[in-house]
Amino acid sequence: EVQLVESGGGLVQPGRSLKLSCVASGFTFSNYGMNWIRQAPGKGLEWVAYISSGSSYIYYAETVKGRFTISRDNAKNTLYLQMTSLRSEDTALYYCARGSMDYWGQGVMVTVSS
Amino acid sequence: DIVLTQAPLSVSVTPGESASISCRSSKSLLSSKGITSLYWYLQRPGKSPQLLIYQMSNLASGVPDRFSSSGSETDFTLKISKVETEDVGVYYCGHRLEYPRTFGGGTKLELK
Numbered sequence: 001e002v003q004l005v006e007s008g009g010g011l012v013q014p015g016r017s018l019k020l021s022c023v024a025s026g027f028t029f030s031n032y033g034m035n036w037i038r039q040a041p042g043k044g045l046e047w048v049a050y051i052s053s054g055s056s057y058i059y060y061a062e063t064v065k066g067r068f069t070i071s072r073d074n075a076k077n078t079l080y081l082q083m084t085s086l087r088s089e090d091t092a093l094y095y096c097a098r099g100s101m102d103y104w105g106q107g108v109m110v111t112v113s114s
Numbered sequence: 115d116i117v118l119t120q121a122p123l124s125v126s127v128t129p130g131e132s133a134s135i136s137c138r139s140s141k142s143l144l145s146s147k148g149i150t151s152l153y154w155y156l157q158r159p160g161k162s163p164q165l166l167i168y169q170m171s172n173l174a175s176g177v178p179d180r181f182s183s184s185g186s187e188t189d190f191t192l193k194i195s196k197v198e199t200e201d202v203g204v205y206y207c208g209h210r211l212e213y214p215r216t217f218g219g220g221t222k223l224e225l226k
Contacts, residue, residue, distance in 0.1 A: 045206055046217070047216065
C-alpha cells in the first residue's frame with residue numbers, strides 16, 4: 001500500500017524557516033518524481049514544487065521561488081521542503097504527492113503568524 | 115501560466131441523479147505526444163484529494179464507472195451518474211502539460 005506521511009509543520013513567525021518531510025512507503029521511491037502542493041484554509045489547491053526521481057529536474061511556483069527548496073534522499077525514502085522567509089500567505093496545509101499526483105499524503109499544517 | 119476555470123462553483127444533486135462539472139483551459143492541453151493532460155480530483159470533507167480521472171478520460175484505480183470525463187483540447191466535462199453520498203466533496207480539475215501545474219478553483223458537490 002502506497003503511503004506518504006508528512007511531518008514538520010507548526011506555528012512559525014514571519015521571516016523564519018521551517019523544514020517539512022514526507023516519508024514514502026509501499027513503492028520504489030527512487031523511481032518517482034515527487035510534488036509539494038498546498039491548500040490555504042478554505043481555499044483551493046496550489047502546486048508548490050516538483051523534483052524528479054534523481055533530483056535532476058526541479059521546478060517551483062513563482063510564489064515560492066527563491067524562498068523554498070525541494071530536495072529528496074532516496075536512501076531514506078524521504079522528500080523535503082525547506083521553507084525560508086516565511087510569510088503569512090504561506091499558511092496552508094502542505095501535501096506531498098507522488099509524481100503523477102496519483103497518491104497524496106494526509107497533509108501537514110504550517111501556520112505563519114506572529 | 116495555464117488558467118483552469120471550473121463551473122459551477124457548487125452543485126446540489128438528488129441522490130441517484132446525475133451531475134456535470136465543467137473545466138475550461140486557457141490553453142490547449144493536448145501534448146506533443148497526443149495525450150490530453152487533464153486530470154480530475156475529488157477532495158472529500160476533511161480528506162486529502164484523490165485522483166479520479168487521468169489523461170482526460172481514464173478512470174484511476176478503484177474509481178467507480180459512475181464517473182466519466184470527456185472533452186476537447188480546452189473544454190472538459192466530468193459527469194457523475196447516479197450520485198451517491200460518498201461523492202460529496204470538492205472536485206478539482208488540474209493539468210500536467212507544463213510547469214507550473216495549476217488547478218481549477220473547485221466545484222463543491224452537495225446532496226439535496
